Amino acid sequence: MNNKKSTVTTISLIIVGAVLYGVGCFATMNIAIGTVTFRPAAFIACAWGILFGPWIGGISAAIGNTFISDVLSGWFGIGGVGGFVGNFIMGFLPALMVRNAKKWAPISIWSSIAAVICAVFIAGWQQIMSINKFWPMFIAVCASNIPINLILTPIAVKLLLPRVQKRGLYWKDDDVDAEELEGTL
Numbered sequence: 001m002n003n004k005k006s007t008v009t010t011i012s013l014i015i016v017g018a019v020l021y022g023v024g025c026f027a028t029m030n031i032a033i034g035t036v037t038f039r040p041a042a043f044i045a046c047a048w049g050i051l052f053g054p055w056i057g058g059i060s061a062a063i064g065n066t067f068i069s070d071v072l073s074g075w076f077g078i079g080g081v082g083g084f085v086g087n088f089i090m091g092f093l094p095a096l097m098v099r100n101a102k103k104w105a106p107i108s109i110w111s112s113i114a115a116v117i118c119a120v121f122i123a124g125w126q127q128i129m130s131i132n133k134f135w136p137m138f139i140a141v142c143a144s145n146i147p148i149n150l151i152l153t154p155i156a157v158k159l160l161l162p163r164v165q166k167r168g169l170y171w172k173d174d175d176v177d178a179e180e181l182e183g184t185l
Contacts, residue, residue: 005174010056013169017048017060017091022068029073035132036140043152045087046111049095050157051164053171058092082125086118090145093117094153101161101172104154111153115145 005013024041031038045064049057065087070076094110101107119141126132164170 005169005171009169013048013052013056014059014063017044017052017056018064018068020044021048021061021064021087021091022072023064025065025069026072029069034136034140036137036144039144040148040152042090042115042145042148043111043156045091046094046107046114046149046153047156047160049091049093050098050101050107050153051160051171052095052169054092054095056091056171057095058088058090061091062088079126079129079131082122085125086121086141089121090114090118090149095171101157101170104158107154107157108150111149112146115149116142118145 021041021044024044025037025039028040029037045057045061048060051057062084066076066080066084070080070083090111091114093114094107097110097113098106119138122141123132123134123138126137127134161170165173
């Protein structure tokens with residue numbers, strides 16, 4: 001039987017992920033590194049993507065960062081475009097690149113790489129808009145996201161993966177089911 005997630009389930013996972021990420025990031029807004037906040041919730045974007053799929057992770061992170069965290073903090077504006085794109089990539093890329101969600105090394109590596117790419121988009125956009133200089137912003141975003149993603153993403157995935165799989169929500173299980181179905185046709 002095909003276990004593809006329904007549209008309602010997909011939208012629900014995006015909403016829940018966006019709220020967790022947005023509120024988690026907003027909750028630590030007062031801990032700042034210059035104009036960048038310390039974000040212990042940064043790992044949620046990567047873990048959400050690894051568990052539920054790149055599109056769900058990416059869209060959740062982009063919405064959570066921009067339309068929840070930035071709006072609640074009063075930072076919403078044109079300067080957040082880089083954050084929208086960068087956070088999308090932080091939720092999308094690890095899911096796309098991690099082949100085995102039970103191996104901590106690829107999870108840590110790809111979550112950290114995604115944090116660096118996120119920093120490039122945020123710092124680059126802020127430089128283009130003459131809001132901040134590239135290097136200080138890049139370093140601050142990397143300092144805020146890399147340690148959290150490196151450590152907490154594999155822990156969260158390890159703890160949540162069995163529960164997600166048990167409920168039939170792990171996105172790679174959909175691929176296995178589809179391949180099995182194709183093989184029987």
